[in-house]
Amino acid sequence: MLLKVIIEDDIYSLNVPDELVKGSEAFFDQLDREMDAGRQMGRSWVERPGKEDRLRIIGDRLLGALERENHDVGRMMAAYILNRAPGIDTLALDTTGEIQNTEIRYRD
Numbered sequence: 001m002l003l004k005v006i007i008e009d010d011i012y013s014l015n016v017p018d019e020l021v022k023g024s025e026a027f028f029d030q031l032d033r034e035m036d037a038g039r040q041m042g043r044s045w046v047e048r049p050g051k052e053d054r055l056r057i058i059g060d061r062l063l064g065a066l067e068r069e070n071h072d073v074g075r076m077m078a079a080y081i082l083n084r085a086p087g088i089d090t091l092a093l094d095t096t097g098e099i100q101n102t103e104i105r106y107r108d
Helices: 018-023 025-036 051-067 071-084
Strands: 002-007 010-015 039-041 044-046 088-093 103-106
Touching: 002 051, 002 071, 010 071, 018 071, 025 051, 025 071, 039 051, 051 071, 051 088, 051 103, 071 088
Parallel strands: 002 088
Antiparallel strands: 002 010, 039 044, 088 103
16 A cells, blocks of 8 residues: 655655555554553644544654654554555655644545
8 A cells, every 4th residue: 555755845655565554453453542541742732632633643653763764663654544544645744843733635
């Protein structure tokens, strides 16, 4: 599956194996349980992150993984996003620390 990611002026096409997207449910559930306790998003604490908040939180982890060139973590974060939002096309990641400004675009 393909996820387009925009980081500032750069566009990346992340090709994530279908079996990773569909076969990592236990790991994705663990990520969801961690976020169930609430999460800091930029300057705001979000007590109950909704679906798009969770995509933004994981998108921020994806950004960190890409910056550190940690391809395994990056692949798993992209797989989570594709699993939880199958209609997603592009994630325009915020790089200023304001996670809530990450833009989510869905396919038409």
